[in-house]
Amino acid sequence: MALCGALPGRRAGSLAPRTEGLTIQDSDPSEAHATLFTPGPVPIPRHLLALGNQQPPYSRTREFSQLTYSILEGLGYIFQTAGPVMLLTGSGTAAMETVVLNFLEDDDNALVLNAGTFGQRWCDLCTVHGLSHESLRLEAGEDLDLDSLATALSNNVSILFATAHETSTGELFDLEAIGRLTRRLGILFVVDAISTVCADHFLMDEWNIDVAVLSSQKGLALPPGLAFVAMGDRALDRLENVQPRTLYFNVREYLNDQKRGQVPFTPATGLFLQLHQRLLDITDMTLERLIGQHQEKAHDFREALRALPIDTLPTRPSNAITAVTCGDFDAYEVVQALRTDFGIEVAPNSGALKHRVFRVSHMGEHSPEDSTSLIRALADITARLSRPEKAATGGVS
Secondary structure, X not given: OOOOOOOOOOOOOOOOOOOOOOOOOOOOHHHOOOEEEOOOOOOOOHHHHHHHOOOOOOOOOHHHXXXXXXXXXXXXXXXXXXXOEEEEXXXXXXXXXXXXXXXXXXXXXXXXXXXXXXXXXXXXXXXXXXOOEEEEEOOOOOOOOHHHHHHHHOOOOOEEEEEOEEOOOOEEOOHHHHHHHHHHHOOEEEEEOOOOEOOEOOOOOOOOOOEEEEEOOOOOOOOOOEEEEXXXXXXXXXXXXXXXXXXXXXXXHHHHHHXXXXXXXXXXXXXXXXXXXXXXHHHHHOHHHHHHHHHXXXXXXXXXXXXXXXXXXXXXXXXXXXXXXXXXXXXXXXXXXXXHHHOEEEEOOOHHHOOOEEEEEOOOOOOHHHHHHHHHHHHHHHHHOOOOOOOXXXXXX
């Protein structure tokens, strides 16, 4: 699958973040942090952590504007879009709410592809803002039937909200096929790409995705605090005709200010320095290679799991995480044992999946030794845990 290079026509920044003079101290072994295998925050490369120790710069300068131009160019590369990208200080959910507040009108009828916690978030946002929507629900790990989606979309739907990778279950959806369907039907296609960009292939323009959102703490391997909204031509046309219902999340104001390398409100300038360097790193290594690294880590981990009495959930998994099903073991007990006995942090689940599934991230800076330690810890824990008497009902068997 071919990926285009950094996009022409944008002003490249000349300001490179400086790391000279910074000393990174090794942690005291007695105060060692847990090894993170969580899907955000993820382990951050040391040179990016060093930038976080710098004094955050003042943003209303020509130099900072140049840095912003360079960031926008790099974001276009990782989204694989020629369209504009909004720079937002906030969480991934802030980016999702930005979409709801700027691209939907009162007479729109939205369909939400709801496969778990993060699909449900689109429903929650529509509900909070009083917007008409229906939900196409999928069971945990269930793949999407395109014929069922086409039938649901035929019910006077104007916008489809989807999650590229449902992080609660590890399910990766076929966005290319969905994009062909929505474009044929003239439906705006909005994608939560928060835990897929940089880990899986994501070709926004080629796959007919109209709006995509992203945040900094997953595949980008940065601290939480930045979010991004990428837009294609059809989304920009709609933006001109929708009256925004927000001040802080007003997309048009951001896009206007970004023309001069600025944003309307105080940005997280220290995070901008880290983002700038991370995007330079990705451009140098290429996006294809970065995705390949995630794919290799995910494959090696899943192969090692085959020797243990546990399994994985979706039939179409993302490279970003592995959702581990525990069978005869209590997933929540496994999570707690990894934390307390081995200093390893993985992500628990909630609701019906709390005692059935936990999640292991492959995003961020992991060494082969980190992954080996996790597998050995899981082997030890599963050897001494048995199925709890009060097994949770429902969920995955």
